[in-house]
Amino acid sequence: MANELILTFLKAGLHTTLQDEGRVGSQNLGVPVGGALDSTSAKMANHLVGNKGNTPLLEITMTGPEILFDSDALIALTGAPFELYCDEKVIENNTPIYIKGGSVIKFGKIKSGCRAYLAVAGNWKATKWQGSVSPILQLNEATPDSLIKKGSKIQIESSLLNKTGSWDKNRHTPIIAHRVRLRVKPGPEFESISRTAIAKFFGQGHKISQDANRMGYRLTTELISEEEREEMISSGIVPGTIQITGSGQPIILLNDAQTTGGYPRIANILSEDMDQLAQLKPGDEIWFSIE
Template sequence: MANDLTLTFLKPGLQTTLQDNGRAGLQHLGVPVGGALDRTSAEMANHLVGNEKNVPVLEITMTGPEIIFDSDALIALTGAPFELYCDGKLVENNTAVYLKSGSVLKFGKLKSGCRAYLAIAGEWKARKWKGSVSPLLQAPEATPESIIQKGSKLKIDSAHLNKTGSWDKNSHTPILSHRIRLRVTPGPEFDSISRIAIARFFGQGHEISQDANRMGYRLKTDLASAEERTEMISSGIIPGTIQLTGSGQPIILLNDAQTTGGYPRIANIINEDLDQLAQLKPGDEIWFSIV
């Protein structure tokens, strides 16, 4: 039997959005992939509450929301660990939790990482564009309900509150760090930069600057001068592409980035490491290894 549930957001958090797996296959039309940045954590949250893996989840960045549930609900929070409270009582991460009608869910301190994923059992009643609820932050009118603001309301048909999935936390809970090593493959313009710049790229850590969001991370490193390269025509880019700007700063492109760019593509982070990348924030450090 269906259980109509409405979420009311008393506080939105720093950046809370409704995300699924995004819009693969539309980049040739200029539409970014979008979708949850840490896909493994998003899928695991859905698994814990008995949803299919592409059911939307709330992606919560660094500071969490405050939410009223007007009906019973089954929830799970994965990814970056938060201090999480329901009506003042501490709630465990990485497990399915039942909430009673009228419960208030509050997010406290972020312990590590950057992004958490809140799954709620049921079918979200949210508008889709091109097959996805994931918002385009450059065009918010396409999926307005998916960008959470103070007073936002989201509706869910929660029909399977007795169905949960299991998870071996010892094997699957990610270890989040302020300093990580990511594996990359050479990009199409890898040979267009100097050997000195390549040595700097692989031989030192790179701090993430404050210029960091779902479109990409700008690194503080100065690798090379603009005189070392010639201009190039805009070419295709994907999540994980690393470009080198004219000022010599690397930029790592993420899911909401444009689909073409005119800076040299010096490397690509392999798909298996993108979830780790999603859990980094300004001030964290990245080292690169070539594979």
């Protein structure tokens, strides 16, 4: 039996958005992929409450929102572990939780990582563009429900009869570290980049700078000198492409990045390692290894 549920955001959090699996197949039109950065955690949250994998859910970055539920609901939070409260009572991450209408969900401190995913059982009534609710930063009016602000409301056709999914928390809860090794394949311009820059790329750790968001992570390392820097004709890029920018620093492009770029592409991160990348934040360290 379904009931209408409205989520009212008493606080928005640092950067809370509505996400799904994104817009795969529209990159030839210049449309970014978008979608949840940690796709495994997002799918697991939906699985726990019995939703289909592409059901919208909330992606919560670093600081969480405060949400009023006006009706009974089934929720699950996965990804980066937060201190989580329902009406001041501590509730668990990584498990389905039934909450009563009138309850307020609050987020405390984040324990590790960067992004968490909050799923709510039911059919989310949110505006889609090109088949997805994921916001387009250059075209926010296309998905007006998806960039959460204080006072935002989301309507859900909620069903407490949804079959919840089983999940072995000890097996599937992500291990989130501040230093990771990511596997890459050589990029199209790999052979034209100096051996010195290649040695720096693979031979040391790279800190994530403060210039880090859903479009990309700029790293602090300077790989090439000013004399070596050059631009090229814009070419296609995908989430996980690593370019060497005009500053000589590498930048890792993420889901909301443009679909073409004019800097040398030194490498591409394997898709299987992108979820780890999504949980990193400024100051964390990345080492690269060639696959």
